[in-house]
Amino acid sequence: MHGFRRDERGAACFGETPLESLLAEAGVGTPAYLYDLDAIADEAHALIAAFGDAPHLIAYAVKACTAGSVVRALARLGVGADVVSGAELEVALGCGVPPEKIVMSGVAKSNDEVDRAIAAGICAIQLESVEEIARVAARAGAASRRARVSLRLNPGVEIDSHAHVATGHDEAKFGIAKDDVSEAWRQIDAAPSELHGVGLSTHVGSMLHDPPLYLESARAVCDAARARRAGRHTLEFVDFGGGFGIDYGKQPVRPPADFVRAALELLRAEGLGELRLIVEPGRALVGAHGVLLASVLQGKRAHGRRWAMIDAGMNDLIRPALYAAWHRVEPLERAPGGASWRVVGPVCESSDDFGEHPLGDSLPERVVLRDAGAYGFTMASEYNGRPLPAEVFVAAGRVARVSRSPGATAWTRRRLEA
Ligand code: LLP
Secondary structure (H helix, E strand, O other): OOOEEEOOOOOEEEOOEEHHHHHHHHOOOOOEEEEEHHHHHHHHHHHHHHHOOOOEEEEEEHHHOOOHHHHHHHHHOOOEEEEOOHHHHHHHHHOOOOHHHEEEOOOOOOHHHHHHHHHHOOOEEEEOOHHHHHHHHHHHHHOOOOEEEEEEEEOOOOOOOOHHHEOOOOOOOOOEEHHHHHHHHHHHHOOOOOEEEEEEEOOOEOOEOOHHHHHHHHHHHHHHHHHHHHOOOOOOEEEOOOOEOOOOOOOOOOOHHHHHHHHHHHHHHOOOOOOEEEEOOOHHHHHHHEEEEEEEEEEEEEOOEEEEEEOOOOOOOOHHHHHOOOOOEEEOOOOOOOOEEEEEOOOOOOOOEEEEEEOOOOOOOEEEEOOOOOOOHHHOOOHHHOOOOEEEEEEOOEEEEEEOOOHHHHHHHHHHHO
16 A cells, blocks of 8 residues: 555554654655655556546646656656646656657747757647747747647636636636637648647646536637637647646545546547547646655744744745645644644744644644645745755655755855855
8 A cells, every 4th residue: 555644553654664764764854855656656557547548648747746756657657748848848858758748838938948849859839829839930940840739728717726726717828818729720830841730738727626627628628629620630639738636635626537537528529539638637646645744843832822833834835825725734653633733834934834733732743744745845945045855755665766955055055156
């Protein structure tokens, strides 16, 4: 059995192995991210199985967790990548993801990023504006290459998620408005030596709880796909994006496989069953299988409240401060329960606050912040002179790899040099 669980003593584990002993084996202190590579692989297997025989590509949204160990583990299972920068593209390629399994999104790709994507021959550059088309065509022309492109559609759909992670509505900067799609195709078709229009995509936002909203945006893509084919143009794929939610302990969500099965059903019903279906999950593959370990530095009682000050802060995990997101904070060595403590980090901001958690009548030495595998380390910063945390990758109950924190001394040196 893989993934986060409690053993009979109540100690937090990955599978059978206590996280505390993994930390000791890795030889790192706190704060540190730990990832269960086996649980991530299990997650990918379940998603792959949901596709059955249908032509598909799972393009893992690398931004969720860019660690080479994670991207390599997924690449070994045949998973591709959705990247949003030249640097993410290099990570995907460097981890062995074949170029034909990589899609690149982004509203403001630099010329260098476009050039690299064209040279690598990726599956598709996802175009996010009509205005971008001429620039990509010019870069392809200059390189004497034909760029594979798709149109990222803004379907005009509102999702029931935090405003910061909704991307498919009329006020969002992402994608091409439905009304502009035929002009976009016209421009692509006018540059046949430079551009090859291969697909249609969308990504409506993150933390979807169940399939209906996903299908609403997918339907907009299907409509556009049928219109394109009615003009006797071929399409290789439709890409319905990522956004499958995970359960942070507050609200259950449907498993990602349910989204995939519903999407395949829709494609068949729309008469598009032979097209390759691309999905771009980030959080759903890694979110539940990474944790952030922290030490309690200080307890305090004030204003009738118990405070627990820990050595991980909003610089290490910004989701609570940025999205009012909830991450369970629990004692590392015993099950949660008993008195509640307000858990806060060391950063000089009131939003450096992880909320009230049942840590017990006495404070534990260490705590675990759960479900931190996605958008945890990748959004970390060095604010307040706090170096990036270590990352520990676990496979078969052992430490497979450690990426050490650059440390406070390196941080100080760099700032002195600046
Ligand atoms: N595809 C595109 C084009 C995206 O922009 C994203 C995420 C994904 C796929 C993957 O979405 P996922 O399956 O992980 O929901 N930092 C926020 C999430 C921002 C998501 C940005 N785009 C958070 O911590 O909740």
